[in-house]
Amino acid sequence: MYSSDPAAVGAATGSDRTTSKDRTERASSYRFPPVGETPLRPLPRFVADVGGRFDLAVKLEFLNPTGSVKDRAAVNIVRTAIAKGELGARRTLVDASSGNTGVAYAMLGARLGFPVELCLPQNAHPERVTRIRGFGATVIFTDPLEGTDGAQREARRRAAAEPDRYFYPDQYNNPANPEAHYRTTGPEIWRDAAGEITHFVAGVGTGGTISGTGRFLKERRVTIQVVGVEPSGPIHGLEGLKHLPTAIRPSTYDARFVDRTIRVETEDAVSTRERLFKREGLVVGNSAAAALFASLEIGREAAGAHIVAIAPDAGHVSPREEP
Numbered sequence: 001m002y003s004s005d006p007a008a009v010g011a012a013t014g015s016d017r018t019t020s021k022d023r024t025e026r027a028s029s030y031r032f033p034p035v036g037e038t039p040l041r042p043l044p045r046f047v048a049d050v051g052g053r054f055d056l057a058v059k060l061e062f063l064n065p066t067g068s069v070k071d072r073a074a075v076n077i078v079r080t081a082i083a084k085g086e087l088g089a090r091r092t093l094v095d096a097s098s099g100n101t102g103v104a105y106a107m108l109g110a111r112l113g114f115p116v117e118l119c120l121p122q123n124a125h126p127e128r129v130t131r132i133r134g135f136g137a138t139v140i141f142t143d144p145l146e147g148t149d150g151a152q153r154e155a156r157r158r159a160a161a162e163p164d165r166y167f168y169p170d171q172y173n174n175p176a177n178p179e180a181h182y183r184t185t186g187p188e189i190w191r192d193a194a195g196e197i198t199h200f201v202a203g204v205g206t207g208g209t210i211s212g213t214g215r216f217l218k219e220r221r222v223t224i225q226v227v228g229v230e231p232s233g234p235i236h237g238l239e240g241l242k243h244l245p246t247a248i249r250p251s252t253y254d255a256r257f258v259d260r261t262i263r264v265e266t267e268d269a270v271s272t273r274e275r276l277f278k279r280e281g282l283v284v285g286n287s288a289a290a291a292l293f294a295s296l297e298i299g300r301e302a303a304g305a306h307i308v309a310i311a312p313d314a315g316h317v318s319p320r321e322e323p
């Protein structure tokens with residue numbers, strides 16, 4: 001039974017009389033959708049096409065409940081906030097997103113009964129905006145030229161102006177974000193690759209995926225190379241990714257667990273995506289395609305490598321239209 005009462009979150013978590021143990025037990029009784037346990041799919045034809053002498057498998061994160069890897073982070077962030085009593089009755093969750101985390105938060109708000117406001121750059125894909133609104137959440141557009149940095153500034157401004165009204169989880173600086181990947185994405189990859197992994201490749205947005213998964217994998221075998229994928233410059237079409245040298249640096253990105261960064265041009269990701277459609281029958285988004293383009297570069301340098309890459313979402317089948 002899901003709660004349909006907006007006060008229910010607070011009723012279960014907001015009272016000063018409850019102990020933290022009570023809150024944790026009650027929080028765990030909320031019905032979060034099952035996330036993760038996504039398959040690892042080998043890409044033999046994609047590799048054979050380039051004469052590659054390495055294995056490449058991709059983790060299909062678009063099979064999560066709202067269609068992206070960000071369900072993992074959003075569920076852990078919200079679950080942790082409820083357990084700590086931070087998301088009490090009538091508090092509105094406000095955060096910045098490039099789109100996918102926004103959809104995940106909006107879904108959780110609809111399921112658990114708390115209002116959600118998302119700050120999104122105005123050039124976020126209209127399909128993301130439609131889905132967020134479909135879950136009953138509010139979208140606040142920010143300057144497209146400022147990307148998610150501008151959205152972050154707006155979310156922070158709102159939360160600071162009305163601290164009693166808002167709960168600001170700040171996915172770019174919330175340890176529950178990388179922790180989700182340390183606890184789930186990393187162990188799933190290690191188990192499903194049966195330890196046969198030499199390189200882990202993931203796009204960098206908040207850095208939660210690469211830092212949490214990278215940390216887990218390096219604890220298992222320190223020689224595993226963790227490779228971050230970023231856009232080649234600040235203006236790009238790799239939705240969800242950040243060009244860290246010019247962006248506000250998220251504390252969820254932990255450079256201790258990243259061995260190397262490969263920067264990818266949008267055009268290379270787009271052509272890689274088209275090849276995946278045709279050669280593997282696989283629909284992934286541009287950030288996934290960028291990670292797979294980078295994986296080919298790694299494989300060219302390291303014959304015999306066993307590479308695992310992340311496909312954060314399936315992108316958009318239709319071209320972007322003006323909002």
Ligand SMILES: Cc1ncc(COP(=O)(O)O)c(C=O)c1O
Pocket residue numbers: 068070098099100101203204205206207208209210239240241285287288312313
């Ligand atoms: C499509 C897409 N790819 C990659 C990422 C990066 O993931 P992370 O924030 O864990 O670094 C995101 C994050 O929003 C995303 O939406």
